[in-house]
Each structure stands twice: as C-alpha cells, then as structure tokens.
Amino acid sequence: MKWIDKYKKSIFHKLILTVLEKHILSKSTFLRGLQCSKSLYLYKYFIQKRDAVSKEQQAVFNRGNRVGVLAQKLFPGGVDATPAKRSNNLAAVENTKKLIESGVEVIYEAAFQHNQVLAILDILVKKEDKWYAYEVKSSTKVSPTYLMDASLQYWVISNSGVSLADFSLIIINNQYVRNGSVDLNGLFSAKSVLKETINNQSFIEENITRSKSVIDTPAEPDVKIGEHCFSPYSCDFMGTCWKSVPANSIFEITGVKKSELFNLYNAGYKTALQIPEKNELDKNANIHIQAIKKNEAVIDKAAITAFLEKIKYPVFFMDFETFMPAVPLYDKTKPYQHIPFQYSLHYKKTKTSGLEHFEFLAEQHTDPRRAFIEALLKHTESEGTILVYDILMERNVLNGLKKDFPEYASEIELRIDRMVDLVQPFQSRSYYHPSMKNSFSMKNLLPALVPELNYSDLNIGSGSMAMIAYENLNKETDMFKILETRESLLEYCKLDTLAMVKVFEVLESVSK
Ligand code: SF4
Structure with a gap:
C-alpha cells in the first residue's frame, strides 16, 4: 500500500469510528x-477505488x-x-x-x-x-x-x-x-x-x-483473487484487485474448473504462454493456447467449408432486439418475456451481388409484436438461408410469436427452418483467433476479423443498452430525444447485421 493510501486510510478509519456512531x-x-x-x-475506507456503475x-x-x-x-x-x-x-x-x-x-x-x-x-x-x-x-x-x-x-x-x-x-x-x-x-x-x-x-x-472486526482492524485483509470475486455477484473492486492479472491470462482457458485455474494462477502459471505443450487440457483449451502462442488464428478450412455448404444464396443476415419488462406491459405476456421491438436484415442475392438492407423499429407506446412479425414475414418471404448470430434468442422469440399469433405459425416455422447459426464455426473453434478470448460475442469477434468495423462510435453499443433505450422511449416526451434514440437504435442494429455480413465474407475467403 502506498504511503498516501495508508495516510488516507488512517484518517478514514478514525472518522468511521467517531462519526459513524x-x-x-x-x-x-x-x-x-x-x-x-x-x-x-475497501468499501469502507477506499470507496473511490470502486469500479464505475455501468x-x-x-x-x-x-x-x-x-x-x-x-x-x-x-x-x-x-x-x-x-x-x-x-x-x-x-x-x-x-x-x-x-x-x-x-x-x-x-x-x-x-x-x-x-x-x-x-x-x-x-x-x-x-x-x-x-x-x-x-x-x-x-x-x-x-x-x-x-x-x-x-x-x-x-x-x-x-x-x-x-x-x-x-x-x-x-x-x-x-x-x-x-x-x-x-x-x-x-x-x-x-x-x-x-x-x-x-x-x-x-x-x-x-x-x-x-x-x-474487519472494519476495526487497521490493516487491509490479505485476500487473494478467487471464485469469490464472482459469487454471488461480480465484485465492484475487480478494477483494483485484478489489475495485475496479465493479458492472455489463464482465466481465459475453458474446460477447466475455476478453482483449478486459481490454483494454477497462485502457483505462478499466470498466462496461457506458460502452459506446456503436453498437458491434460481438452481440445478447445489447446486450440486457445495454440492461438495465443502463435499469435494468429487457428483455422480448420475443411470444417469451415462444410459449414458454408449448408448456406444457400440468397442469404439474409438477421438480428433482433428485444426488451424484457419485469411487469408485463401487454396482454398475453409474462414477466421478463423477450418482447421483440426491432430487427435488421441485410440481404445478398448472390455471392457477388450488392447488399440490400431492411429494418423495423416499433413505435413506442404500442405492443410491437404484431407489427414486428408481419414486417419480418414480408421482408423474408423470398427463399434463401437466414443467418443469425447465436440462434437461441431469435428462435425463442419466433417460437413465442407462433403461440401469440397462431395465424402466422406455419409461416414462422418456415423461417425457423431456414435459420443457420453463424456462431457455430467460431464456437466449434473451426476459426479461432487469440483475441476472441474464448468469448464468441460479435463484440469480441469483430476486432479480430473485421477491425475496420466497431461499436465504439455508436451512442448505443450493446444489446442491453438497446433494451434500456427502447424501454426509456416509452417514458420520453421530448420529441428531439425520441428521434435521436430511434436513430441510434437503427444504427446499432444495422451494424450488428453488417458485422455478420463481413464475418461471413471472412469465412468465405478462408474456404476459397
Ligand atoms: S475483487 Fe475479489 S479479492 Fe478483490 S475485493 Fe473483490 S472479491 Fe475481494
């Protein structure tokens, strides 16, 4: 602890014992x-070190x-x-x-x-x-x-x-x-x-x-980082305690119990670079280690080609945004149900043709579901693969809409049948770049595969921010702010599907 921290701590300590009676x-x-x-x-004496609330x-x-x-x-x-x-x-x-x-x-x-x-x-x-x-x-x-x-x-x-x-x-x-x-x-x-x-x-x-007694004792408790940093909540002092964890740390390795990773870390194995060639870790963990050591992508060309064979042009690149109100806002909905309010669709008729773009953003103060599904069915009525990134949410939303609007159930089912998950070649490590850090979100993929595209310049840069922004639209009365937020939502969702197009093109170029 630096002398200034010790000094501040002793002052705070006295104040707490006297003022906080x-x-x-x-x-x-x-x-x-x-x-x-x-x-x-740390909370009692060095609250200023707490990570900012997101x-x-x-x-x-x-x-x-x-x-x-x-x-x-x-x-x-x-x-x-x-x-x-x-x-x-x-x-x-x-x-x-x-x-x-x-x-x-x-x-x-x-x-x-x-x-x-x-x-x-x-x-x-x-x-x-x-x-x-x-x-x-x-x-x-x-x-x-x-x-x-x-x-x-x-x-x-x-x-x-x-x-x-x-x-x-x-x-x-x-x-x-x-x-x-x-x-x-x-x-x-x-x-x-x-x-x-x-x-x-x-x-x-x-x-x-x-x-x-922890508060009464002048010395900071000697607690090493461990599983407790995440359980039951992610600690808000990680910015302080985890700052010495190096890049490419062993915590990015998957398939190993968290407790074992902490044992390895405390025994001096701080990064994936220190893991020996011969080890007992699984295939995925070793692909990650190999990518880190080579500092380049590990690519299984045959597996990528097999994945691409499932995709038939024309191709739609589709992404939904949803919000999940704790208190249901609309009839026939449950608490925390995903309510779709927006989609973006990029469309490529052939491998060499230009891109077309379609989008939908519901009006605020209305139940968006019917307008959403009617617009989506129209935009996707022509044939072709519908690519989504991480299929679970899109499939769940469509299955929910099948129940809510039985008159569209068979049409929706046809769309679900045409869906292919673009995350699959990444999750299976057919294409694995070291900067993915075993996370397959588009935000991690993009800097590695398409560095010219990024979310940092956008007002809305994540699905959860889009969710908050749309929910807030329902309370907003300032027309200027409403228009600005709607613009930001459209920009964000459009970038999501454009990113999918670019990532798909990388896979196509690898397969060539
Ligand atoms: S980051 Fe971990 S070790 Fe540090 S204060 Fe939080 S829970 Fe404790």
Whole structure:
C-alpha cells in the first residue's frame, strides 16, 4: 500500500469510528463482507477505488426500485418512513419508531438499527396485533443471498424490540400472464422464509462480529483473487484487485474448473504462454493456447467449408432486439418475456451481388409484436438461408410469436427452418483467433476479423443498452430525444447485421 493510501486510510478509519456512531454495517455492507472481507474493507475506507456503475447495472437497480414501489400497492394506505433527506438513516429509524408508536399499521421503508447495524425493510404490516415483514425482490426466485438479506433484517428488527410473526420475500411470479390491467396478487408471490431466517441467526451474529472486526482492524485483509470475486455477484473492486492479472491470462482457458485455474494462477502459471505443450487440457483449451502462442488464428478450412455448404444464396443476415419488462406491459405476456421491438436484415442475392438492407423499429407506446412479425414475414418471404448470430434468442422469440399469433405459425416455422447459426464455426473453434478470448460475442469477434468495423462510435453499443433505450422511449416526451434514440437504435442494429455480413465474407475467403 502506498504511503498516501495508508495516510488516507488512517484518517478514514478514525472518522468511521467517531462519526459513524449511527451505523457501522448495513444490509448491503454485511452481504459484501460475507462475499469478501477485503471488499468490505475497501468499501469502507477506499470507496473511490470502486469500479464505475455501468448503465446496465444502473438499469437493474432502477428496475428493482420500480418493482419495490409497485409491490407497496399490495398493502395500500401505508406511510413511508423515508426522511426528507434520504441519506439520513437515523431520521428514518426515528420516523419508523414514531409511526409504530402512533399506531400506523402499514409502514414502507421501515428502518431499524441495533448494535450499529442498520436494516431498511420494504414493507412492515400489522395484522391482528402481530407484525409481518415483507422484503421485495424483482427476481423470480429466492436465492441464498436473499435468505441472508432477510436473516440480517430479522436479526436487526427483532433485536430492536419488534417481534415478527413472519418474514416473507415478495418475488415475481414468472407464470403470471397479463390479461387487462395488472393483477398485483397474480404478479407477485410471497414466500415465507421465517424458518430459514431463524435458523440463520447465530450465523448472522457471528458474521456481524467478524465484519465489525474487519472494519476495526487497521490493516487491509490479505485476500487473494478467487471464485469469490464472482459469487454471488461480480465484485465492484475487480478494477483494483485484478489489475495485475496479465493479458492472455489463464482465466481465459475453458474446460477447466475455476478453482483449478486459481490454483494454477497462485502457483505462478499466470498466462496461457506458460502452459506446456503436453498437458491434460481438452481440445478447445489447446486450440486457445495454440492461438495465443502463435499469435494468429487457428483455422480448420475443411470444417469451415462444410459449414458454408449448408448456406444457400440468397442469404439474409438477421438480428433482433428485444426488451424484457419485469411487469408485463401487454396482454398475453409474462414477466421478463423477450418482447421483440426491432430487427435488421441485410440481404445478398448472390455471392457477388450488392447488399440490400431492411429494418423495423416499433413505435413506442404500442405492443410491437404484431407489427414486428408481419414486417419480418414480408421482408423474408423470398427463399434463401437466414443467418443469425447465436440462434437461441431469435428462435425463442419466433417460437413465442407462433403461440401469440397462431395465424402466422406455419409461416414462422418456415423461417425457423431456414435459420443457420453463424456462431457455430467460431464456437466449434473451426476459426479461432487469440483475441476472441474464448468469448464468441460479435463484440469480441469483430476486432479480430473485421477491425475496420466497431461499436465504439455508436451512442448505443450493446444489446442491453438497446433494451434500456427502447424501454426509456416509452417514458420520453421530448420529441428531439425520441428521434435521436430511434436513430441510434437503427444504427446499432444495422451494424450488428453488417458485422455478420463481413464475418461471413471472412469465412468465405478462408474456404476459397
Ligand atoms: S475483487 Fe475479489 S479479492 Fe478483490 S475485493 Fe473483490 S472479491 Fe475481494
């Protein structure tokens, strides 16, 4: 640690022990400490080293907040304990206390503190003189982390003097199908986790003590990078802890258990270059190592030729964009269903003919599905292979549309039958370039195969950003911003299929 970091740390350390008498641990810092004590320490003393929150992560947080507010309607007429200054947690605790004392029976964002551990519960409800706790999650499953989260809250609330008759997690019911206005009792499902939270109490108590001692100890915990950096969440201090991991690290090797890769790394095998020629790794791992060592693509010309023989001109290059609203927006849709709103199609009649381009982008505020499928069927009605990149999503969307619009089912089936997956020669390592790093996304393929094309100049540079942008269009009222976003969406999707055309041409040139 540099002297300046040591100095800053000692100052922060004193401040935390004096100013933060209010609370030392919250639900999120407790869970952080369970994942990794170094992460807790860095968060407390060197928060400035934290990786920036991406737009995608922010969108997930925002969705969680919106779902939380909607779930409050399951218990109408409640009072929100959040103070005017949201960060004033002590005021929130005080507000909650006053609301309980004044006989309020439904409290949103109820805050409690015990032994300098803070917990803010989504909904606290009094029924027949007993208190019930509800924590809302925008997920469709109860995860072990959610159980820990509930267990910590139970510990704080019950030790604050409120005896809980039950503790439930409210999650999203993925079997719910919207029909008319949203039925909150169908959309949400409450699962009691009281038994698990009570069973976890001694574990919680031990780990509160352990986490406090991590914070109290001046030295940074000596924790090496490991599987815990990804589980249960990708740690937001990876930019700090992983910065010394070299290029071509052994973590890019597939077919080996993560734990073994960390053992190798800690034993000094940092890069694929250090792996001996004779090893026990599988074929794919060795293709990767060979490509890294030669610093050039490993190509199986016969396999590529066999793949190309499946493709018949004319060829369509097709890509969909979808969004997945947690709360279904349209009738006959479920939570988190992929709703297609855009496609791009490049078309080549023969190997030597020029490119044509077709596209579709749904109007906002409408159910895009019917217009989407009708336009797509029209644009692809002539014969020829339909190339997609990573077929799963496109096939699932089309299968879903078959059910939603049975009148088009046979036509859609014909399109599915014509689809061929362009990822296949890359995933099978018939064409493997070292810069692919065992990832087969178009974003990794492009710099290696078609460096003149890239997404960096675009306003929207990924499928998840396109998803967020389209969802936001439904709330946007500024016409200029609407037009700008629509333009950016069209540009992005068009580049996706143009990239497929160029990648396909590389395969054709290899096969020659
Ligand atoms: S990156 Fe890994 S080692 Fe570093 S703080 Fe996070 S979990 Fe701990």
